[in-house]
Amino acid sequence: QQQVRQSPQSLTVWEGETAILNCSYEDSTFNYFPWYQQFPGEGPALLISIRSVSDKKEDGRFTIFFNKREKKLSLHITDSQPGDSATYFCAASEGTGGLSGKLTFGEGTQVTVIS
């Protein structure tokens, strides 16, 4: 059973548009949700994260919207740039400490920004 689901699998937007990436999860004990950005040939890099006590987190052009009741969250990339073309992974974990709790990943959304 896939604990973290992402949609769409791939997404193409024009430069300047807003890309919207969706994520949903099953386990209600998940309380920490990082998004990772991965370019070909590289490891995933932390982009932005949110805890379940918040419903929105913004960092520059990247914003997470979180709906705890529906167990859904989304990543919005505003003013998309060609350099944003990458695969984006939604992940989730439980626990508050750094000594335990595994990170469960979604299957990723491949974003292509066309100029």
Place this chain on the structure above:
Amino acid sequence: GALVYQYPRRTICKSGTSMRMECQAVGFQATSVAWYRQSPQKTFELIALSTVNSAIKYEQNFTQEKFPISHPNLSFSSMTVLNAYLEDRGLYLCGARMTSQNTLYFGAGTRLSVL
């Protein structure tokens, strides 16, 4: 910022042989390290979670006999893939976590090819 170095970046081994990969945390203390394998389809599988001075916890389908891990101090971890076969191919990622944080910082990975 937190940096995680993995080496080698790429390796090719003959079927049935073993290879060791290393993970170095720079600029922070990696209290726990998570080893993942990313498939060619980009899905993540957690292999094991290693915490300094605690037993290493392996996920289902992964064993210490196949993927022995060493985590001797707060800046270094290594994992060996023993008796590698085609199904072991993939990108092996080391994610290091700071004390009291949920965030995993990943290295660029070691890409394993098996002939």
